[in-house]
Amino acid sequence: xxxxRTENLTKKYALGxxxxxxxxxxxxxxxxxxxxVYGLLGPNGSGKSTTLKLILxxxxxxxxxxxxxxxxCEKVQSRLHVGFxxxxxxxxxxxxxxxxxxxxxxxxxMKGTHLNKRIDExxxxxxxxxxxxxxxxxxSKGMLQRIGLAQALIHDPKLLLLDEPTAGVDPIGSxxxxxxxxxxxxxxxxxxxxxxxxxxxxxxxxxxxxxxxGKMILEGRVDQLxxxxxxxxxTVQGLPETAREKVMETVRAAGGELVSIEHPQTTxxxxxxxxLNKDKRGAGEHD
Amino acid sequence: xxxxxxxxxxxxxxxxxxxxxxxxxxATIGENTFTEAVRQKVYNIxxxxxxxxxxxxxxxxxFTFSEQLKFIKDFCLGALSVFGTLIAIVGTAQLLxxxxxxxxxYTILAKPVRRFEFLLGKYMGSVLLxxxxxVMMSIMFSAALxxxxxxLVSDASRTMGNTSRVEExxxxxxxxxxxxxxxxxxxxxxxxxxxxxxxxxLAAITLLISTVSTSMIFNxxxxxxxxxxxxxxGTARExxxxxxxxxxxxxxxPDLGSFNVAxxxxxxxxxxWMHVGAVxxxxxxxxxxxxxxxxxxxxxxxx
Ligand SMILES: Nc1ncnc2c1ncn2[C@@H]1O[C@H](COP(=O)(O)OP(=O)(O)OP(=O)(O)O)[C@@H](O)[C@H]1O
Ligand SMILES: [Mg+2]
Numbered sequence: 001x002x003x004x005r006t007e008n009l010t011k012k013y014a015l016g017x018x019x020x021x022x023x024x025x026x027x028x029x030x031x032x033x034x035x036x037v038y039g040l041l042g043p044n045g046s047g048k049s050t051t052l053k054l055i056l057x058x059x060x061x062x063x064x065x066x067x068x069x070x071x072x073c074e075k076v077q078s079r080l081h082v083g084f085x086x087x088x089x090x091x092x093x094x095x096x097x098x099x100x101x102x103x104x105x106x107x108x109x110m111k112g113t114h115l116n117k118r119i120d121e122x123x124x125x126x127x128x129x130x131x132x133x134x135x136x137x138x139x140s141k142g143m144l145q146r147i148g149l150a151q152a153l154i155h156d157p158k159l160l161l162l163d164e165p166t167a168g169v170d171p172i173g174s175x176x177x178x179x180x181x182x183x184x185x186x187x188x189x190x191x192x193x194x195x196x197x198x199x200x201x202x203x204x205x206x207x208x209x210x211x212x213x214g215k216m217i218l219e220g221r222v223d224q225l226x227x228x229x230x231x232x233x234x235t236v237q238g239l240p241e242t243a244r245e246k247v248m249e250t251v252r253a254a255g256g257e258l259v260s261i262e263h264p265q266t267t268x269x270x271x272x273x274x275x276l277n278k279d280k281r282g283a284g285e286h287d
Numbered sequence: 288x289x290x291x292x293x294x295x296x297x298x299x300x301x302x303x304x305x306x307x308x309x310x311x312x313x314a315t316i317g318e319n320t321f322t323e324a325v326r327q328k329v330y331n332i333x334x335x336x337x338x339x340x341x342x343x344x345x346x347x348x349x350f351t352f353s354e355q356l357k358f359i360k361d362f363c364l365g366a367l368s369v370f371g372t373l374i375a376i377v378g379t380a381q382l383l384x385x386x387x388x389x390x391x392x393y394t395i396l397a398k399p400v401r402r403f404e405f406l407l408g409k410y411m412g413s414v415l416l417x418x419x420x421x422v423m424m425s426i427m428f429s430a431a432l433x434x435x436x437x438x439l440v441s442d443a444s445r446t447m448g449n450t451s452r453v454e455e456x457x458x459x460x461x462x463x464x465x466x467x468x469x470x471x472x473x474x475x476x477x478x479x480x481x482x483x484x485x486x487x488x489l490a491a492i493t494l495l496i497s498t499v500s501t502s503m504i505f506n507x508x509x510x511x512x513x514x515x516x517x518x519x520x521g522t523a524r525e526x527x528x529x530x531x532x533x534x535x536x537x538x539x540x541p542d543l544g545s546f547n548v549a550x551x552x553x554x555x556x557x558x559x560w561m562h563v564g565a566v567x568x569x570x571x572x573x574x575x576x577x578x579x580x581x582x583x584x585x586x587x588x589x590x
Contacts (some may be wrong), residue, residue, distance in 0.1 A: 056397045058393055058397065060589065071304075077305060079397060079399045080399045086393050089394070090389050091394060092323065094323055095322070103315065104398060107312055107395065107398045109311075151394065161397075
């Protein structure tokens with residue numbers, strides 16, 4: 001059983017009277033296996049958040065279907081084992097960190113010492129123990145992101161949906177969050193996260209999918225995408241201009257083809273950009 | 288009713304799980320709504336009410352005791368109704384728009400929470416806010432009456448001490464008794480109860496309006512328009528009682544005037560419990576229908 005399964009999931013936003021509808025997601029078939037970390041990538045407005053909201057039943061789909069652990073996502077039950085971190089999370093600013101977690105814990109049916117213990121545990125986990133009794137109005141962006149993560153984890157869900165978990169967080173915080181995701185994966189959790197920065201998530205994701213204008217344009221295992229067998233990159237140093245010409249000649253003579261001269265570490269990033277460039281559809285398709 | 292406790296989450300197979308309506312989740316959301324109002328210092332408005340009460344109790348000492356007490360009752364009941372209305376309408380009108388604007392609604396509905404539980408929780412928080420403000424205003428109102436009673440009684444006693452005529456002493460004794468009975472007027476409790484029923488209905492109507500529109504100004508304006516129509520509708524029904532169409536249309540507007548008994552109190556008329564019960568029941572039925580309508584709109588709405 002897949003943790004998430006969507007079939008031809010389509011979302012058109014109504015743009016208001018006589019302005020038609022905007023196709024934000026176009027027949028998406030997304031399968032997230034249990035226990036994997038899946039990265040949903042794509043530029044701004046490509047439909048990442050829309051996908052997550054549809055899976056959570058927060059917005060209604062135009063057509064297609066989506067299931068979470070085989071439960072249709074329109075049903076409340078589908079959210080029993082799901083934790084969600086929205087993008088740019090914003091919670092009740094008049095509550096303290098601990099009160100925030102208590103509120104969401106109670107909504108998940110938790111109570112008593114069990115809940116209190118869980119709150120302490122999570123505040124320590126996300127590094128907010130020092131701010132437990134401060135109101136969220138005084139939290140920084142990175143702290144809000146952390147309390148958001150703790151809130152998503154409160155009922156120990158099997159599946160986590162994280163919308164841009166590392167956005168607006170400093171490099172150390174971002175590393176902490178990625179380490180946390182890896183630890184969650186070790187305990188058997190499934191994670192679906194979105195980001196527009198490939199480099200930030202490529203070392204935590206098992207698989208990635210690239211969305212552009214609501215369509216999946218590239219999908220695969222990160223290790224496979226990186227090691228494209230037909231390509232070889234030769235890194236040299238101090239090669240004079242004339243010698244470079246000779247190297248190229250040798251390559252051509254042997255029947256090879258010079259694709260590009262590039263920095264080897266950025267292959268995946270390049271792949272990402274290449275896929276986006278190839279996708280020649282115009283922005284903002286209406287119907 | 289199933290509460291998804293940790294245990295049955297782990298034990299049950301996903302297919303058999305069911306999330307029913309939960310009073311506890313409604314209470315959690317209601318409590319949070321109330322906490323928000325308190326911490327955003329909504330109750331500061333009660334300081335203004337306190338000033339009104341103090342003013343009403345300190346003026347007009349040249350009038351007869353009966354007039355003075357009537358004035359305090361009339362003025363304070365009016366102020367209680369006005370301040371309660373402000374809290375009910377303004378407090379409720381911003382609940383849903385704020386949740387949507389700040390996207391906090393996503394964090395709640397991403398949990399196993401039904402939309403109806405969310406809506407009802409928000410409404411209950413608002414009703415709790417109204418209830419607590421009415422209790423606090425009633426306490427201030429009672430304090431003003433007690434203060435006035437103390438003043439009037441001690442004035443009367445002083446006069447009694449200065450006179451030696453037996454008839455005048457008896458008269459003053461009677462006067463003191465009458466002051467006490469006018470202050471301990473059971474009708475006041477009925478009046479406040481009816482105001483509470485009216486405000487709960489008004490909050491439900493405001494909630495219904497705010498499920499349709501996300502503009503706070505629009506919501507408040509429409510709610511006040513309904514309030515005004517609700518007070519005029521009683522007269523309108525009498526005027527157009529022959530026209531069936533008008534009668535049906537007017538039946539849709541709640542008769543808010545029927546909740547108002549302040550005039551009777553000032554005139555000293557008794558208000559039978561039967562009447563109070565009937566009006567409260569009318570309010571409850573109307574409120575339930577309004578909340579149901581709000582749910583109907585809200586359950587299909589894009590957020
Ligand atoms: N409520 C809405 N009404 C109308 N259009 C919307 C709405 N929400 C999103 N859209 C549109 O749908 C498209 C996809 O938006 P979405 O928020 O899913 O993008 P995203 O991939 O999450 O982008 P970002 O990286 O900026 O967060 C965009 O073109 C956006 O303008
Ligand atoms: Mg987004």
